Amino acid sequence: MKKTVILLLTASLFVLSVKAQDEDAEKKGFKKENLFTGGSLTVSFFNSQTVLGTNPIFGYKLADWVDAGVVVNYVYSSIRNYRGVPGDKLRQTTFGPGVFTRLYPVNFLFAQAQYEKNFFNVKYIPSGAGSATFKETGNAPSFLLGGGFASGRQPGSNTFFYIAVLFDVIKDVNSPYVNVVYDPANPSSYVVDMVPIIRAGVNVGLFQNRYR
Numbered sequence: 001m002k003k004t005v006i007l008l009l010t011a012s013l014f015v016l017s018v019k020a021q022d023e024d025a026e027k028k029g030f031k032k033e034n035l036f037t038g039g040s041l042t043v044s045f046f047n048s049q050t051v052l053g054t055n056p057i058f059g060y061k062l063a064d065w066v067d068a069g070v071v072v073n074y075v076y077s078s079i080r081n082y083r084g085v086p087g088d089k090l091r092q093t094t095f096g097p098g099v100f101t102r103l104y105p106v107n108f109l110f111a112q113a114q115y116e117k118n119f120f121n122v123k124y125i126p127s128g129a130g131s132a133t134f135k136e137t138g139n140a141p142s143f144l145l146g147g148g149f150a151s152g153r154q155p156g157s158n159t160f161f162y163i164a165v166l167f168d169v170i171k172d173v174n175s176p177y178v179n180v181v182y183d184p185a186n187p188s189s190y191v192v193d194m195v196p197i198i199r200a201g202v203n204v205g206l207f208q209n210r211y212r
Helices: 001-026
Strands: 035-046 051-064 066-080 089-106 107-124 134-153 161-169 176-184 186-194 197-205
Touching: 035 066, 051 089, 051 197, 066 107, 089 134, 107 161, 134 197
Parallel strands: none
Antiparallel strands: 035 051, 035 197, 051 066, 066 089, 089 107, 107 134, 134 161, 161 197, 176 186
8 A cells, every 4th residue: 555655646746747847848948047956965863863964966947836857865874772772883874866856836845756776785783792793785765755945946046945854655674764663572573664854955056147
């Protein structure tokens, strides 16, 4: 059921994006000044977990109310008292590509959907004396949904600051955006909780000064 809802949301958002792109292309054609770049910083502190990251972006304004583009993701996360064991630590470095779309019902508010395919390196550091450090690599999908506030976004402009709060609705156990709670009495039993991901960044329009 969860996967079906996610697929429906993804399909709906991208149908809207493609429709907006077709309408914009019919009316105006491709415009260089609609290109933008920028990026954001990711910060999250939750239940002995720290998440820090950066997300460079490159995109295109499909219409006044919708943007879409690609993103490169890098996240470092650290968990203390891993699996409920005092002193145990887990450190994870994550990187990978993604795509996103933002819908603006008004100039200063937006809804955002972003899919990422993340590859990770994990280092587990047990607290016990003489215990060996464990390392692992792998990958995990993330589908971030949420919304935010845009400061300085005006009609016809792609340059503004923004802050967004997103949640990973897939909740893969290896995602850097979730909190995994283990049962100390049964380490194989766990619950995956979504945590708020706060991203603050800048959207910078390309070629705009040339065409104004």
